[in-house]
Amino acid sequence: MKKNILLIHTGGTISMSEDTNGAVKPGANNPLTQGTDLLSSIADLVVEEPFNLPSPHITPKEMMELKYILEDYDKKGNIDGAVITHGTDTLEETAYFLDLTCQASFPVVVTGAMRSSNEIGSDGLYNLISSISVASSSDAKGKGVLVVLNDEIHTAVNVTKTHTSNISTFQSPQYGPIGIVTKRGVLFHHTPTKHENYPVQDIEKKVSLIKAHAGMDSSLLKALLELKVDGVVIEALGQGNLPPSALEGVKDLIKNNIPVVIVSRSFAGIVQDVYGYEGGGKHLKELGVIFSNGLNGQKARIKLLVALAKTDQMDEIAEMFMF
Numbered sequence: 001m002k003k004n005i006l007l008i009h010t011g012g013t014i015s016m017s018e019d020t021n022g023a024v025k026p027g028a029n030n031p032l033t034q035g036t037d038l039l040s041s042i043a044d045l046v047v048e049e050p051f052n053l054p055s056p057h058i059t060p061k062e063m064m065e066l067k068y069i070l071e072d073y074d075k076k077g078n079i080d081g082a083v084i085t086h087g088t089d090t091l092e093e094t095a096y097f098l099d100l101t102c103q104a105s106f107p108v109v110v111t112g113a114m115r116s117s118n119e120i121g122s123d124g125l126y127n128l129i130s131s132i133s134v135a136s137s138s139d140a141k142g143k144g145v146l147v148v149l150n151d152e153i154h155t156a157v158n159v160t161k162t163h164t165s166n167i168s169t170f171q172s173p174q175y176g177p178i179g180i181v182t183k184r185g186v187l188f189h190h191t192p193t194k195h196e197n198y199p200v201q202d203i204e205k206k207v208s209l210i211k212a213h214a215g216m217d218s219s220l221l222k223a224l225l226e227l228k229v230d231g232v233v234i235e236a237l238g239q240g241n242l243p244p245s246a247l248e249g250v251k252d253l254i255k256n257n258i259p260v261v262i263v264s265r266s267f268a269g270i271v272q273d274v275y276g277y278e279g280g281g282k283h284l285k286e287l288g289v290i291f292s293n294g295l296n297g298q299k300a301r302i303k304l305l306v307a308l309a310k311t312d313q314m315d316e317i318a319e320m321f322m323f
Ligand SMILES: NC(=O)C[C@H](N)C(=O)O
Pocket: 011, 012, 013, 014, 053, 054, 055, 056, 086, 087, 088, 089, 090, 112, 113, 114, 115
């Protein structure tokens, strides 16, 4: 039996076309609607298009809007699953934001495309059909927000865009995908063991993300303090270390009750308090730096925004990052 699927279009390459000059851009009509006959043969669709934005234009405001649309449909009942089409550049941030905050009980799948609708080998309609199949699957329930592209099912918490243009760009470097989409159906081969969710109402705080490098000093960190940010995420070195010259800035932020969260600038692995030298993980922990649990920089930033919407207590924020 066909399921009732809420389909929310938000823009991105999946809803763009290439013009005669080779520029990929949004047009007056969403080309995805051309797939409607085919799509409505696999599910009964309720379509929403709250905005049409390339994903570099997406902010937490739009993410919050999506959360409320999903929750409103959940309250009304009669929806079995939802698919969101989204630009791929910030797709992982929106997916993770919804994973952390959305209270809807049906499966939510986020998808996109690397090639626009009229390019040879366009992957948009294919990814959309796969995503509708996943959102229709009762096995997709309770696994958090999922990201489906290129026949793979990833969790929002682990997935990241790894390549600028390749259609297999979305990967989960820590743990791999949790399922696949095949011609015969949807197959989950792993189940996430934990899922966190926070019922926040608004995102108003300012969190910056910066990357550590050899010889990094404290100037940017000090500037962030002057700019009155509410939190800072640093992509630290290796297992979670910083150059000694950056420590003054870290200390100033923490002294002023600004949480400093570290992730690793390495592609995979988690940060830990391993090294005991100046600026090493053990030292950073003593200074009050919060270690994220395997998130990448952009997702730790989303989580810190959510944490700051809940509390300004440093110990509560640190506890949320231990999850
Ligand atoms: N493939 C894509 O969707 C990339 C595009 N720049 C976007 O994120 O909107």
